[in-house]
Amino acid sequence: MAATKNDIEATHVVKEYLPGFADFSHFIASDYSLSIYRKFATLGARNLLYLQAELQLLETRLHDLDEADQLVIELSDVAEEKQKVERGARSWEDLEQQAEDGDEQQAEKLKIIYKIRKLMQEYEEALLRRNEVLRLEKPEKSPFNAFKAWFRRDPPVLWGSGFRLLHYEEDMIALGTQDEPDRMSALLHQCLGYRLRVERETPRSWGPMYYYPVERVAFIVGLMSIIVSAALLVGAIMALHFVKPMGIRLGLVGVFTTLFAASLTLLTHARRIEVYGATAAYAAVLVVFISVNN
Template sequence: MPKPQSRSESPSVSPTSTVLGNGQEPSAVIGTASEHDVTSTHTTSSHSPPDSVDLESQSATTRRPSVINVLRKFSSTFSDQIPPHWKPNHINEKRDTRSLEDYPKGFPRFAAWMNCDENFLMTRRYGWLHNRVMLYRQSELRQLEIKLQLCDEGDEESKDPALVDHRMFARGDAGEYRKELIQQIDEKLEQYDSIVRRVKEMSSLPKATRRNYTSVCNHIDKHAPIAQREQDVFMNDSDFVALVEQHETKSFDGFVEDILTLLPCKRVTQFFFSNAEQRASSTDESLFLYDKRRIDVFIRLIMTFLAVGLLLAPVVVLFREQDSGTVKIVVILVFTLFFSLALSLATRARRAEVFAATAAYCAVLVVFLGNFIPGNSAVVSS
């Protein structure tokens, strides 16, 4: 007796064949569908995590891009605040890194050496030649001035209306002479004014310091970068002027640089007070180039400690010496003199400024002595 067909097997072929209707084999479709169902069922049954894990993974996935975007926004905002001169660029990577020895001998190498440090930038003022030209133009103007005065005196005697009427100034032979004379005076005045301005500009340049002039002469004597007849230009030290304006502590900077040069540890000194470009600029061991910014920072530190020491050292001495009034007076005198000397040598303060600062410093010490030190009656009685 045949077995009845089960309910699960009856719709497996007919609905599929009815729906397809495109010549495909029902068995192939059924097999494909069953394999897909089995695979999906197996995957779902074996890897399906709990609902809480799905929510956490989804929240982490959605949270990660937002954190990255916030970091990118913060970095872009921070990079916009960086000054342009702090950012690296391709220009600095392609800068000229030639040393002095890479330049041809003679004026090219000598010019490169002078360009290494602003202290070497000096030139002759040629004051004698400027004065000669100015005196010559002055004499020419004086002769033309005499001619014009004689012409005016002749016009006054002859009652020439050219003195009072400009339209009559250039009429006739006398008028042409006056017109030509005025033109000559104008040309000579232009030349004279030009030389006067040049003399003024050259005279306003600061004189080259003895230290910088000696450095240039020593380099010429040692290396002979130019011919002997060209070296005669540097024989007149009083005629050389500096092309760079000296700042407040220029002389003190030179003193500090000289002290650093005399130190035995040359490499350590150059490491701290010279940049990499200056260290690679030359193989000459006698050439010491210092970074002005680093020297300036070092000078500021020295001035800071010096100022604090000048203020606190006499206070400590006066506070400890409470018995001898003579010692207190001597301490005030010595530290006041030392303060005035340091102010005059380490800065470019004018005389009035030095006097005012010294008076204020002495007043501070006297006030401290009178108000804050016990036993100050000894000073008054002495």
């Protein structure tokens, strides 16, 4: 995770990069959490609407040609003409042959079919790609603030159209997304992130920067989870062992079960159903202990 800190002096300096896109690309590549780009939500929707409209137009034209052929089959008094149109409607080979023989209507139908085939592929691929883009999450607050602070330096990093990159901050997405941090990880990052920092070699023009490894925070939170879980289980068993009145015992079961559920929510990414399941199992252990030692 990357962030900026004004009171940290960069101890390692590397060569400067070519200002502009070259320098910007090196900055983004310096940490995966800085892979932040425009989603182009409006343009993406507009592109799909254009493709959709083109397909709808071709669909209408093909439908009109089908209706014209249907009228010939139903109303024509010329048996040969009716058979020809019906063969073209039922047989792909006849449709191609009639188009090659100069039948303008069948040639037009074949042309529309080929256009639909190509455009449908483009439309479906665009839909699937857009669906993948929409699944990407917004950048996390800390790296996005570092990204914005670096980009808005004076003089501007990019000129021309590139200067408008952050004009639509709500339209930004992060490629290097990670799992949403649990509450304890977020708290440790906010309070101890500075002490967990790892300095890297960066150009002097980037300004003072530091990085902190997510693995360290995850290790600390994991260790805390083990200690808290063990303490809640052992503490509950010891309390239930020394307390004899059943009413107080049941009250202790409720208290420790609540604390266990709270610790799961605070220290892990467990979903609600997983919290319910683990809490029920924990309570069941305590109830069994009471039954055995009653």
